[in-house]
Every structure is written in structure tokens, then in C-alpha cells.
Amino acid sequence: MSALPGVRRRRTAIMLVANLLAIVAFGGIGYAGVRALQRYEGATKVTVESIKLPVTPVGMLATVDDEDQLTSIAVFVLTAGTQLGGSIVTVPVSSDSTAGAGDDRIPLTQVYREGGAEALSLAVESVLSLTIDVSAVASPAEVESLLATAAPLSVILPTDVRGTAAGGDTSVVIPAGQASISASQAAEVLTSLAQGQFDVDRRGNIDAVWAGVASSVGAGKTTPDVSVPISSLADLMGRLFSAPVESRGLPADQIAAADNPAGEDVETLVRHEAIFVLASVAPASMSAPSTGLVFRIEAPPGYEDRVKFAVRAVLFLGGNVVSVYLGGDVHEATRYYIDDPRLVEEAESNNALFGITETITPEVPIEGIDVILQLGTDFLNGVGDELPSTTTSTTEPA
Numbered sequence: 001m002s003a004l005p006g007v008r009r010r011r012t013a014i015m016l017v018a019n020l021l022a023i024v025a026f027g028g029i030g031y032a033g034v035r036a037l038q039r040y041e042g043a044t045k046v047t048v049e050s051i052k053l054p055v056t057p058v059g060m061l062a063t064v065d066d067e068d069q070l071t072s073i074a075v076f077v078l079t080a081g082t083q084l085g086g087s088i089v090t091v092p093v094s095s096d097s098t099a100g101a102g103d104d105r106i107p108l109t110q111v112y113r114e115g116g117a118e119a120l121s122l123a124v125e126s127v128l129s130l131t132i133d134v135s136a137v138a139s140p141a142e143v144e145s146l147l148a149t150a151a152p153l154s155v156i157l158p159t160d161v162r163g164t165a166a167g168g169d170t171s172v173v174i175p176a177g178q179a180s181i182s183a184s185q186a187a188e189v190l191t192s193l194a195q196g197q198f199d200v201d202r203r204g205n206i207d208a209v210w211a212g213v214a215s216s217v218g219a220g221k222t223t224p225d226v227s228v229p230i231s232s233l234a235d236l237m238g239r240l241f242s243a244p245v246e247s248r249g250l251p252a253d254q255i256a257a258a259d260n261p262a263g264e265d266v267e268t269l270v271r272h273e274a275i276f277v278l279a280s281v282a283p284a285s286m287s288a289p290s291t292g293l294v295f296r297i298e299a300p301p302g303y304e305d306r307v308k309f310a311v312r313a314v315l316f317l318g319g320n321v322v323s324v325y326l327g328g329d330v331h332e333a334t335r336y337y338i339d340d341p342r343l344v345e346e347a348e349s350n351n352a353l354f355g356i357t358e359t360i361t362p363e364v365p366i367e368g369i370d371v372i373l374q375l376g377t378d379f380l381n382g383v384g385d386e387l388p389s390t391t392t393s394t395t396e397p398a
Contacts, residue, residue, distance in 0.1 A: 050367045053284040053323060054080030059236040060135040062112070062120060063143050065163075065191045070112040072190045072206050073124065075132070076233075076240050077282045085220065085243025087281045088210045092252040094199035095269040097123040105255055107266040109199075112137075127269055129320075130278055131285045136233040143187035146234065149221050149241050151183035153212030158204035163192035170194045186212070198265045200252070207249040214247040250274050272312035276304075279311070279324040288320035293347060293370040296323035300330045303380040310354070310375060316387050317350055323369065333357050334379040337372035339365035347371050353387075355379050 059076040073091040078084065096105045108127070112120040117137045125132055138146060147153075161174040173192045174185060181189070189209050193202070217240075224238040252267035260266060279286055279297075288294045295314050299307045304326070311321050336359040338344050344359055347370075355378055362372065 050365050052367050053369075055083075055284050056080050056086070056282045057083060057133050057230055057236055057239075058130060058282055058285045059233045059240075060121060060124060060132045061143075061146070061233060061237075062117070062135070062137045063187075063190045064112075064137055064139060065193050066140065069193060070109045070120070070137075071193050071202075073108065074210060075124075075128070075130070075278075076236060077278075077285075078236065078239055079243065082243065083226070084224075084239050085217075085245050086240050088214060088240075088245060088247040089277055089281075090203070090207055090210055090247070090249040091124065091128070091274075092199055092203060092250065092267060092269065094265045094267045095127055095252055096255065096266050097127055099127065099271070100268065105260055105264070105266045107264065109265065125287075126289075128274055128278060129287045129289055130282060131287060133285075134230060134233045134236050140187045140191045143190055144183045146237055147183040147186050147213065149238075150213045150216045151186065152180045153183075153186055153209065153216050154178075154180050155186075155189075155208045155212040157189070157208050159201065161189050161192050161205055162194035162197065163188075164195040168195070181209075181212070200254075200267070203249060207247070210247040210249075214245040217241050217243075217245045219244060248277055250277065272308060272315055275315065275321050276308045276311045276324055279321050280326065283323035286320075286322035288322060290315075290318055290320050292317065292319035293343060294320045294322055294368060295371050295373055296325065296366060296369045297321060297373045297375065298325045298328040299375040299380060300328050301326055303375070305385075306380045306382070307375065309385045310373065310379070312385070313353055313387060314373070317353075319371075323366070328374065330377065331374075332376045332378055334376040335360060335374050337362040337374060338370065340370065343370050355382075 057078045061074045061076065062070060063072045065071050070093050073093055075089045075091060076086065077089070078086040093109050094107045097108055097111050098104070098106050108120060108123055111123045117135070120137070121132055121135045136142075156178045157174065157176045160172045160176045162170055163173045164170045173188050174181070186209050189205050220242045222238050222242040224235070224242050226239070228235070230236050230239070251270045251273055253270060255266060255268055283296070297307060297310050297314070307324065307326065311324065314321050334355050334357065336347055336356055338347055338359055339362055348356065348359060354373065366372065
């Protein structure tokens with residue numbers, strides 16, 4: 001289990017050392033490194049007045065079965081401001097931890113099997129571009145204890161929950177359908193794994209449990225002492241269950257057979273979907289792994305698919321999305337808000353894709369954000385989700 005004090009300092013130090021080693025390996029700081037430093041200076045520029053992204057503590061619960069096999073992952077994000085209630089986001093344990101890099105696809109299940117809890121936490125942070133403050137790997141009995149406050153849960157299980165006993169016999173643990181389940185049964189859903197069963201066949205049931213938790217919590221089931229700092233996942237979950245909660249599962253795509261010749265249970269997490277969800281609820285905890293510009297995307301409610309496309313486009317162009325706001329005003333024009341004039345030319349090189357008609361200096365910038373992309377109805381009412389291969393990218397030349 002990892003706790004809040006020192007987590008960000010330690011992991012930032014590790015990342016800095018890794019980056020320095022990479023620079024040495026490539027023979028020193030080149031053009032891309034200089035431009036990245038210029039962007040960093042722009043993003044951290046101290047102004048007379050700036051807005052800070054709201055703090056939203058993040059926790060991760062990984063569950064294992066009696067054989068210590070990883071069976072599920074859920075990320076919890078507390079609500080900005082009150083830090084009570086919040087969001088539950090499930091992550092496929094089959095997600096490729098390499099993000100397509102290298103010759104081998106390595107699922108999170110393998111990361112845990114070979115590296116344990118700390119390696120898993122770091123891999124999930126990398127896959128999601130998200131800093132985790134507290135985490136735990138829980139056995140079935142520990143999961144039951146953590147969910148006791150929320151139980152009983154009303155769930156609709158899309159498939160039978162199956163498990164394989166020590167003798168090798170596979171059986172139905174809980175049948176599919178609507179049911180009211182105890183904390184112990186919820187733990188069974190999250191940790192039961194039949195021999196040879198792929199994660200995609202279990203995800204519907206896992207998501208059903210967390211949807212049941214969110215529904216059961218309702219207006220709140222706990223009364224945490226908010227004067228005490230969060231030092232464990234149990235502390236964070238106590239706050240999570242004290243106010244309304246929403247739940248959502250992240251999707252993953254099957255990997256082509258040529259890239260997975262052994263037919264392993266490994267999939268590609270749909271990255272733009274993950275970034276869209278997490279940048280909406282945990283902007284201050286998002287990282288910017290690319291050397292490109294750091295974006296906040298704003299849009300009015302009701303345009304989720306088009307905002308997802310905008311996120312996908314920014315990632316395609318080599319940028320980073322750390323904040324998504326879906327409570328914006330309705331207006332026709334799509335525009336950039338950029339505080340640092342040094343970044344205007346780079347941002348405007350991709351005007352055509354978004355239909356940008358103007359670039360404005362914000363009255364009050366947002367700390368850590370290079371570009372606010374404010375989507376208008378001219379973009380939001382558009383159709384199609386194809387990214388042209390000829391679009392200019394913000395990725396630096398080699």
C-alpha cells in the first residue's frame with residue numbers, strides 16, 4: 001500500500017532520473033529537448049494571477065484471488081472541493097502496460113505476477129497518465145471488508161460468475177441476472193476467475209458490482225473525519241462512500257493476432273477514452289507524458305462523443321490532455337486561449353483540424369495549461385471521426 005506523503009516527490013524524482021538517463025543515451029539535449037524545456041517554462045510561468053486545477057485525491061484498489069492472481073482494478077477519484085463522494089473507474093487488467101512499445105505486449109496481470117504491488121501501481125499510473133496517491137492489493141476477505149459499508153448491492157450480472165476450484169473443476173459461483181448481493185458475494189464477483197477465462201468475459205460483471213456500489217451509496221453511507229489526512233485506501237474509500245458516487249468502465253480493444261501470436265489475454269486500452277474520463281474528474285492528478293503542448297478542452301454538455309474525438313485528435317498530434325470540462329457555454333466559434341505567446345505558432349499549426357478561428361489571451365490563465373481549446377458548435381455539430389494522415393503534428397522532428 002502506498003500513502004500520500006512523499007509519493008509524488010519520489011515518483012517525480014524517478015521520472016527525472018529516467019529522463020536524464022534517456023538524454024545521455026541519445027547523446028545530449030537536441031532540438032526536441034530545447035523545445036520541451038521552452039514549453040515547460042511556459043507552462044510553469046509565474047503570473048500575477050492564475051487558477052490552480054482542483055485537487056482530487058486518487059486511490060487504486062486491485063483485487064486478487066486465493067492464488068494471488070490479479071482479477072480486477074478500480075480507480076477512485078474524490079470530488080473536487082469537498083473531497084467527498086466522487087468517481088469509480090474500472091481498468092481492464094488485460095491492458096497492455098507497454099502502450100504498444102517494443103516487441104512484446106505485457107498485460108497488467110503479468111506486471112503484478114512478476115513485479116508485485118508497487119510495479120502494478122507504477123504501471124497503472126503509466127497506462128492512465130495519472131498519479132495514484134494511495135493503493136492496495138486486496139484478497140477476497142479484504143475486499144469484503146472494504147465493501148461492507150456499501151452492501152447489500154443491487155446488481156444485474158450480464159454473465160454467470162465462474163470460478164475454478166483447486167482440483168480444477170469449474171463451476172458457476174453466482175448466476176447471471178438481477179440480484180441483491182452481500183459484500184462477500186461482491187468480493188466473489190471481483191475475484192472469481194475460471195481457468196482460461198479472458199478478462200473481456202468478466203468485465204461486465206465487475207462493472208456491475210461497482211455500479212451497484214454507486215447506487216447503494218446514494219446520498220452517502222459514511223461520515224468520515226475530514227480533519228484527518230488521507231493515509232490509506234480505506235481512508236479514501238470512507239470519503240468516497242460519504243456522498244454521491246458515479247461509476248464507469250474503461251474500454252479496451254483486441255490486439256491483432258500478428259502482435260499477439262501466443263493468444264495471450266492482453267488488450268490495448270482505448271487511450272483517448274481513458275484520458276477523456278480521467279481528465280474530467282482528476283485534472284490535477286494527470287501527467288503529460290508527451291513533449292507536446294498541454295491542453296484543457298472545454299465544451300457545453302451533450303457533446304461527449306465530439307469531445308472524445310477532440311481528445312483523440314490532440315493525442316494524435318503529439319499533445320497532452322490533462323483537463324476536460326463539460327460545463328462550458330454554447331457558442332459557435334472554436335477558439336484557443338493561450339497565455340504564453342511563444343506557444344501560439346505551434347498551437348495554430350493545427351488550426352484546420354479544429355476549425356480554429358481565433359486565438360485569445362486568457363484574462364486569468366490556468367496553472368500548468370498551455371492551451372485551452374474551447375469547442376464551439378461549428379466543431380461540435382460536425383460529423384466524422386477520421387484523423388487525416390497529412391495533419392501537421394506538434395511532435396518535434398528528430
